[in-house]
Amino acid sequence: MVKYCSDLTDRSSFIWKKYTVSPEPIPFRKISKRSQNQKIILKAAEKVFAEAGFAGATTQLIADVAGLPKANVHYYFKTKEELYRRVVYNIFDTWMEAASAFDTALGPKEALSRYIDMKMDLARSHPYGSKVWAAEIMHGAPIIQDYLEGQLLDWSKDRGQHIERWIKNGEMDPIDPAHLLYLIWSTTQHYADFGHQIETLNGGRPFSDAQWKAAKRSVKTIILKGVGLTPD
Amino acid sequence: MVKYCSDLTDRSSFIWKKYTVSPEPIPFRKISKRSQNQKIILKAAEKVFAEAGFAGATTQLIADVAGLPKANVHYYFKTKEELYRRVVYNIFDTWMEAASAFDTALGPKEALSRYIDMKMDLARSHPYGSKVWAAEIMHGAPIIQDYLEGQLLDWSKDRGQHIERWIKNGEMDPIDPAHLLYLIWSTTQHYADFGHQIETLNGGRPFSDAQWKAAKRSVKTIILKGVGLTPD
DNA sequence: ATATTTTTTGACTATATGGTCAAGTATTGT
DNA sequence: ACAATACTTGACCATATAGTCAAAAAATAT
Incomplete structure (x- = not known):
């Protein structure tokens, strides 16, 4: 990659x-x-x-x-600022690498499933990076704007086309691909960005391994079923 | 309220x-x-x-x-700091008021549907407040921690119990209520917090009325189907 | 060994900013 | 009318912080 x-x-x-x-x-x-x-x-x-x-x-x-x-x-x-740039670039790189987990050669179920898994793993392993990214976007992407308009847009378009093909083939329910991507991004990153809130609602204790597993399962179940796929 | x-x-x-x-x-x-x-x-x-x-x-x-x-x-x-406090309190109030749209007297479909609608409307009408909230949580909730442990926890527990009742009654698929709430919060707030990214991927143009309507529809469709309900 | 380059670090500076203050103006109560 | 209170605002100050610098130490090359 x-x-x-x-x-x-x-x-x-x-x-x-x-x-x-x-x-x-x-x-x-x-x-x-x-x-x-x-x-x-x-x-x-x-x-x-x-x-x-x-x-x-x-x-x-x-x-x-x-x-x-x-x-x-x-x-x-x-x-x-240079230091900040490097931090932001690093997390973007990490995410773009992970984005290859959305492998359109597989069917929609496997592709989405693996992508969600990967994003959840990153939320757990790179919570700080995720927060820096969120703040960068919230402040108008002063540093990373070029990459949004370039690579991220390209990637999104590409994956969007594949999703539309799957829909046309009747492999999944019709849904606007963009909104599906936003839903996946938001949900998975939420476990990093709002980790503190989640921890508070979890009795002040961080998620255990089992709870992370359950979280991944819940997220995948809702999203896959939500687009007409049958989660395992 | x-x-x-x-x-x-x-x-x-x-x-x-x-x-x-x-x-x-x-x-x-x-x-x-x-x-x-x-x-x-x-x-x-x-x-x-x-x-x-x-x-x-x-x-x-x-x-x-x-x-x-x-x-x-x-x-x-x-x-x-006092000024900041007031801003944070205001958005929390606004959200707690909106939380009543999650009316458990209605069935799961109507309750979830209306709650999602309400949250999407707030994402559109109060994007700045949403961002301030997100930053507050990301920084460890230095100001609002008490409210997380108090009202938000209470509200979540209450709604969680209702969801579990619905599940027990076979009115919706079994799903951990907490993760369902996180998914709703994250998805809806994403349209505010990451509005800039969404706008960029939308060709640099903010959502039109029609696009907001479509967004609400997509989100509701995926989530409702995701928990075994049939969206209209 | 000795020259050269890289790294370390305490001390320093210029600037930006939260907050104060006092003097003035407008508004209201009697 | 006049006193009292509320609001306005330019000027000011103390402090915090990004960034500099020069001198020394360490590492490396010849």
């Missing part, structure tokens, strides 16, 4: 190779230190951006969470 | 009456000016908080949007 915008680390090593005269092997010790620290900072930033918002996130707090002095954060990421 | 936390305006006029000796009629000119300005400020604040987040919202910008000098905003609302 193609990585669209992240992996600047690898790219910078590539640039380094390109513009350096030496044909020697990549000094991976340095590269590794760079990418290692960047990874730590990005992870901390994702958490802080998710919990405090872009404006509320201070580089000092990000540094603290990363366990580094603030100046060090600015050494690896020139500005807060 | 009871108002839970807003209407400080009315309450302050009540206090005024209480502690003033005069038995004269309420000087509604002043009160009206107060509540009028507060309303303007609250509306501006809702928009700015939604678009910029709590930390990103400046009192100066709120004042500009409201068309007032900043000091005037602080005259009516001591602190930014």
Whole structure:
């Protein structure tokens, strides 16, 4: 699967190779230190951006969470905005990779089922990224607008056409594909973005493995039946 | 329907009456000016908080949007946090009022159908409030936690019990009520919170009346069929 | 060994912003 | 008319924070 915008680390090593005269092997010790620290900072930033918002996130707090002095954060990421960009790009990449789980070669039941599973897994494994994404969209997608108009639109159109084909073939009930996609996105991401509310209504306790399993099951059941498919 | 936390305006006029000796009629000119300005400020604040987040919202910008000098905003609302509180309380009130549309005296089909309609209407009429709510929850509900644990939990439990009764009576398919509620909340609110993304995928144009109608229809169709009911 | 590059970090600065204040204006009560 | 109260607003201040910098330490190349 193609990585669209992240992996600047690898790219910078590539640039380094390109513009350096030496044909020697990549000094991976340095590269590794760079990418290692960047990874730590990005992870901390994702958490802080998710919990405090872009404006509320201070580089000092990000540094603290990363366990580094603030100046060090600015050494690896020139500005807060650049750091934020990278976080947003990363989650978009992750999601686009997962989007391949919507495999139209399979029938509608399997394709939708696997896609929902994948999105639920991501909601559980990447809750901070999901929240950062939600905030980015809510604020008008100042950073990610190009990707919405490009890759996301392309992907949606493509999957929409497949859904329409399934409908024409009588493999599922007629439904506007766009609304079906929105319903899947919203429902699955809700378990990340509104995790706090769900936890509160769950007696203040986070979901157990069994509860996550039940959640996936419930979501799949309603959606599949909702479009005329028979869940297992 | 009871108002839970807003209407400080009315309450302050009540206090005024209480502690003033005069038995004269309420000087509604002043009160009206107060509540009028507060309303303007609250509306501006809702928009700015939604678009910029709590930390990103400046009192100066709120004042500009409201068309007032900043000091005037602080005259009516001591602190930014107090203003934010009021905005959050207002949307919670609005939603709790709408929650009565989930009328369990009706059958499951009518109750769910009307509730979804109501939530979709609110997503359209109160998109800023919805976004502020989403951000509040994503940041751990620092302001509204009490209400989650109180009224929202109570309401959810109550409606959950009714849903379970319907299931026991064979009026709808067995489904965990909590997940059904989450699915309804997430799907409907998505049209507000991710309105920008939806608009982008809609060719950059906001939904027309017809598209909103279609959206409501699609959502209701999938959810009702998803729980074994037959949408009209 | 020594030069060179990369990384670390405390100290510093410029700026933005929440909130205050006092002086003035409008409104209302008597 | 006049006193009292409510509202308006420009100017101001204290603080927080993104970003800089220079000096040193560490790693790497030759």
